[in-house]
Amino acid sequence: MTDFAVADLTTLTSTSSTPTPSDGSPVDCQPLDCNGLTTREINQALKAIAATGQASVTVLNPTGRHNLAVGLETSMLIRFEGSVGYYCGGLSDHANLDIQGNCGWSVGENLMSGQIIVRGDASANAAATARGGKICVLGNAGARAGISLKGATLIVLGNIGAGSAFMMQQGRMIVCGDAGANLADSIYEGEIFVGGAIASLGADAQVEPLTEADWQMLDRELGDWNVKAQDYAFKKVVCAKQLYNFKPRDFAQENAI
Amino acid sequence: MCGIAGLIYYDPEQYKSFGSTLLSLIQPLESRGPDSCGVALYHDCPTPSQVRLLLGSLQNSDAPWQQVRHWMEQSLCIANWQAIAQVQQVTLDLAHQNFDLSQFKQALHHQFPALHVVSAGQAMEIYKGIGSVEELAALYGLRDFSGTHGIGHTRMATESVVDTHHSHPFTSSYDLSLVHNGQVSNYYKLRFQLERMGAVFETQNDSEAIAHYIYYQLLQGKSLEEALHQLLADIDGTYTFLVATRDKVALVRDKYAAKPAVIYEQPGIVAIASEYRALLNLPQFDSTAKLREPGAGEVNIWSVIPTPQATYASPLSLLTP
Known part of the structure; x- marks a missing residue:
């Protein structure tokens, strides 16, 4: 196991004394290049840079590596120049990630708060079990998007794959495109808005009409991405709550017919 | 995984x-x-009329490859025999004879129980093993x-x-x-x-x-x-x-x-x-x-464009029962 001393990071953060632009906003420090670093070193470097009070950092050459920016508790903007691998931004609090590429499985898994933007496509399990914050996928998301979602908001401007929102417990999903088969199977709570076609609903999921408040919320959430909610025929999927309680079969009634 | x-x-x-x-x-x-x-x-x-077999051993010890070769030559026309590390690459010339893969496997197993056919084909060769x-x-x-x-x-x-x-x-x-x-x-x-x-x-x-x-x-x-x-x-x-x-x-x-x-x-x-x-x-x-x-x-499914050599009539059907 390599211990990565914070002192080693002086080279990475040496530009922190660079004068700020005239508008007073803090400038980016020197980018963090992943080449030659282990995943552990990259994540520790990100923590160290955040500790210096930098407002943002650009990460170069992520090359699809797994577990980047995992377990961070900083609102420093981390911009990934390229595609990332599995679990990016997972287990984080106050995350602020901008991924300029695609991401692998389970982006933002168990996110507590903050925002993750994926400019490309997300693979399977996007926002799995995420408890808070917002995960925005500007492309498509793969299978099981929002699986076991526990309170976060997942916005997908493209399509989502099969088995999405499986066992969702709380939170919100907004999908402009199509949803794959078995959407919201065994959902407990929460709501899913789908602008395109739904291949099929899972057990105990049902479509219900949107309220005026829903449309306003969609406009607000999608407005950030210059998308008009009215351009889509949004459907709202919620739990039918038919599986909440055990229902004994009335055999006497059935036999009577 | x-x-x-x-x-x-x-x-x-x-x-x-x-x-x-x-x-x-x-x-x-x-x-x-x-x-x-x-x-x-x-x-x-791939060469028309030829089939390449890769033979391997289930045991780590050296197999009696000379015996195997001698045994195969009794019934098959062997165009080339090459030892590559732990497998033997055997090229059969089938221009003038028939070859039944499942019968051959059966006979090989009967004669040399520790040996097996790793791969067989006109174009394909399989190489595998433990390690990196x-x-x-x-x-x-x-x-x-x-x-x-x-x-x-x-x-x-x-x-x-x-x-x-x-x-x-x-x-x-x-x-x-x-x-x-x-x-x-x-x-x-x-x-x-x-x-x-x-x-x-x-x-x-x-x-x-x-x-x-x-x-x-x-x-x-x-x-x-x-x-x-x-x-x-x-x-x-x-x-x-x-x-x-x-x-x-x-x-x-x-x-x-x-x-x-x-x-x-x-x-x-x-x-x-x-x-x-x-x-x-x-x-x-x-x-x-x-x-x-x-x-x-x-x-x-993707199709592979065949090379001119590969478009020759094959002596074998893929589906030889």
């Missing part, structure tokens, strides 16, 4: 680099499967392999022992190979049914059943596409697998989309890998290219 990869070249200029590129594609996937690895490679210029991709490549000199298409695998065993015999790719007929990531849940039932239909299983690995299943469906006269769609209904479990034949490569993902795959398609090349980061090793990888993931229950 395992790693799988597939590669198809459409540009004959590139054929020479085929071996090294396929190996560089599976090498990063070692982290998904560190115990063994293997590749099925397809030649760019680097070791495999060095052992068999695979970086120099000139080819049109092929598939590769890095294994983390879940269902059967770790040895060369149980590592991927698996084959069930001439020029037919398979690499699989996942588990077959109805393996025993499937194996029982396939054995009743005449399949001879050589390992305890559940992935071998998929290879036999596909061959069985082809024998029934189904196209590869029909066979693979039927497979989605008949084989239960989690699987993303690649199957290669003389002229096709197919990628199949189960209806749960439980195992990963990423597809990179550009003019001149198709590459498939379990993870995106493996694709970065492709020469001239275009980072702006749109990548694609197969959906749940999706079957993708």
